[in-house]
Amino acid sequence: MSIPPEAFVLPPATRGSLQQRIRQMVSEGILSGRFRAGDRMPSSRGLAEHLGVSRITVTLAYTELVSSDYL
Helix, strand or coil, X not given: CECCHHHCXXXXXXXXXXXXXXXXXXXXXXXXXXXXXXXXXXXXXXXXXXXXXXXXXXXXXXXXXXXXXXX
């Protein structure tokens, strides 16, 4: 099953770079059980458009999540 981009919301008052905030948002979703193993993440383009950030920001966040074994 694919997770829709609308499932992601960046809290405006949090600290850190956009990449860090995206990584934290995704990792918290995984750890809380909102996102399950086998669920497909939104495309980097779709999530970037939804969040109003550049695609490279999402791509770099996804890359770090992969290297940290979250994705």
